Amino acid sequence: MTDKIAIIGFGNIANAIITPLLDKKLIQPENVYCVVNTEKSLENIKETYKHNINVYKSSSKDAKIIWDCQVKLLSIKPQHLKDISEAKNIQTKDNLLVSILAGVSIDRLNQKFPNHKCVRVVTNIPITVGKGLTGIAWGERITEDQKQFTKKLFENTSKIYEFTEDYLDIFLALTSSAPAIIALIIESLSDGGLSGGLPKILSEELVMEMILGTVSLIKEKKITTSELKNLVTSPGGTTISALRVLEKKSIRSALIESIVSASNRSKEFR
Ligand SMILES: NC(=O)c1ccc[n+]([C@@H]2O[C@H](COP(=O)([O-])OP(=O)(O)OC[C@H]3O[C@@H](n4cnc5c(N)ncnc54)[C@H](OP(=O)(O)O)[C@@H]3O)[C@@H](O)[C@H]2O)c1
Structure with a gap:
C-alpha cells in the first residue's frame, strides 16, 4: 500500500x-x-x-x-x-x-x-x-x-x-460514551468524600486510586464482580448499608438504561 x-x-x-x-x-x-x-x-x-x-x-x-x-x-x-x-x-x-x-x-x-x-x-x-x-x-x-x-x-x-457492524453501536456506548459515565461516578463519589469533610483534591485522588486498585484486583485475582462484592460486604456492615441506598435509587437500572440509550442514539445517526 x-x-x-x-x-x-x-x-x-x-x-x-x-x-x-x-x-x-x-x-x-x-x-x-x-x-x-x-x-x-x-x-x-x-x-x-x-x-x-x-x-x-x-x-x-x-x-x-x-x-x-x-x-x-x-x-x-x-x-x-x-x-x-x-x-x-x-x-x-x-x-x-x-x-x-x-x-x-x-x-x-x-x-x-x-x-x-x-x-x-x-x-x-x-x-x-x-x-x-x-x-x-x-x-x-x-x-x-x-x-x-x-x-x-x-x-x-x-x-x-x-x-460485524451490528455490534458497533453498543461497543460505542460501552467504550466511547461510558468514559463520561465513569467521570460522573468519580465526581459523585468524590462529592461524597467532600460531604464527609475531605478536601476535594484528596477525595478525587482516593476515588481514582480505589477504582484502579479494584479493577487490578478483579483482573489479577481473576475473581468475578459478585465475588468481589461479597468479599467487602459483611453482615450489618458499612458496605451493605451503602449498597442498600443504591438499590433504593435503582442505580443498576439507571446505568443499564444509560448504555442502551447511548447505543440507540448512535443508531439514530445512520
Ligand atoms: N471525542 C471523543 O470522545 C471521540 C471518541 C471516539 C471517536 N470520536 C469521533 O471522532 C470524530 C472527531 O472527533 P474529535 O473529538 O477529534 O473532533 P474535533 O476535535 O472537533 O476535530 C474535528 C476536526 O474536523 C475538522 N473539520 C470540520 N469540518 C471540516 C471540513 N469540512 N473539512 C475538513 N475538516 C473539517 C475540524 O477543523 P477546525 O478545527 O478547523 O474546525 C477539526 O480539525 C468524531 O466524528 C467523533 O464521533 C470522538
Missing part, C-alpha cells in the same frame, strides 16, 4: 491516532496530508504541531491533493460529513477510507465515497493516553493489506476488537 495518508479533520482524536505513529517514525511527516476547516486550526497546527506534516484549509484549492492519497482517515464530527465530497477524478480503484465518525454506517460511507472501500471504526478518548479501545467493522471487499494497514493505525494506542 501507499505510504501517503490523508487526514480529513485533524482534531483531538486524529491527533491521538497519528502523533504516536509519527513519534515512532512508522509514518513519515511528509507523507501526511491533512485538512481542517478553519484558518485558526490551520495556523495552530503549522505553528505548534511538533511534526512537519502537510496541512490545508478545506476550502483551499491545494486541499484537493488529499484525494491523491490512497488511504484516508475521516475524523471530522458527524454533522460535518455533508460538507465533504469525494473528488470526481480519482485515479486508482484501491482506495481505503477509515471513518471514526460516531454512528455513521458503512452503507452511508459507501454512498458518499463510491470510489473507496470503507471501514467503520469506533475508538474512545483514552486513546489519547495510549489506552484506547477500538472496534472495527470491515466494509465489503477490504483486502488483507488494507486490514493490516487499518489495524496499524490503532494498535499502538489501543486494543483492537473486530466486529
Whole structure:
C-alpha cells in the first residue's frame, strides 16, 4: 500500500491516532496530508504541531491533493460529513477510507465515497493516553493489506476488537460514551468524600486510586464482580448499608438504561 495518508479533520482524536505513529517514525511527516476547516486550526497546527506534516484549509484549492492519497482517515464530527465530497477524478480503484465518525454506517460511507472501500471504526478518548479501545467493522471487499494497514493505525494506542457492524453501536456506548459515565461516578463519589469533610483534591485522588486498585484486583485475582462484592460486604456492615441506598435509587437500572440509550442514539445517526 501507499505510504501517503490523508487526514480529513485533524482534531483531538486524529491527533491521538497519528502523533504516536509519527513519534515512532512508522509514518513519515511528509507523507501526511491533512485538512481542517478553519484558518485558526490551520495556523495552530503549522505553528505548534511538533511534526512537519502537510496541512490545508478545506476550502483551499491545494486541499484537493488529499484525494491523491490512497488511504484516508475521516475524523471530522458527524454533522460535518455533508460538507465533504469525494473528488470526481480519482485515479486508482484501491482506495481505503477509515471513518471514526460516531454512528455513521458503512452503507452511508459507501454512498458518499463510491470510489473507496470503507471501514467503520469506533475508538474512545483514552486513546489519547495510549489506552484506547477500538472496534472495527470491515466494509465489503477490504483486502488483507488494507486490514493490516487499518489495524496499524490503532494498535499502538489501543486494543483492537473486530466486529460485524451490528455490534458497533453498543461497543460505542460501552467504550466511547461510558468514559463520561465513569467521570460522573468519580465526581459523585468524590462529592461524597467532600460531604464527609475531605478536601476535594484528596477525595478525587482516593476515588481514582480505589477504582484502579479494584479493577487490578478483579483482573489479577481473576475473581468475578459478585465475588468481589461479597468479599467487602459483611453482615450489618458499612458496605451493605451503602449498597442498600443504591438499590433504593435503582442505580443498576439507571446505568443499564444509560448504555442502551447511548447505543440507540448512535443508531439514530445512520
Ligand atoms: N471525542 C471523543 O470522545 C471521540 C471518541 C471516539 C471517536 N470520536 C469521533 O471522532 C470524530 C472527531 O472527533 P474529535 O473529538 O477529534 O473532533 P474535533 O476535535 O472537533 O476535530 C474535528 C476536526 O474536523 C475538522 N473539520 C470540520 N469540518 C471540516 C471540513 N469540512 N473539512 C475538513 N475538516 C473539517 C475540524 O477543523 P477546525 O478545527 O478547523 O474546525 C477539526 O480539525 C468524531 O466524528 C467523533 O464521533 C470522538
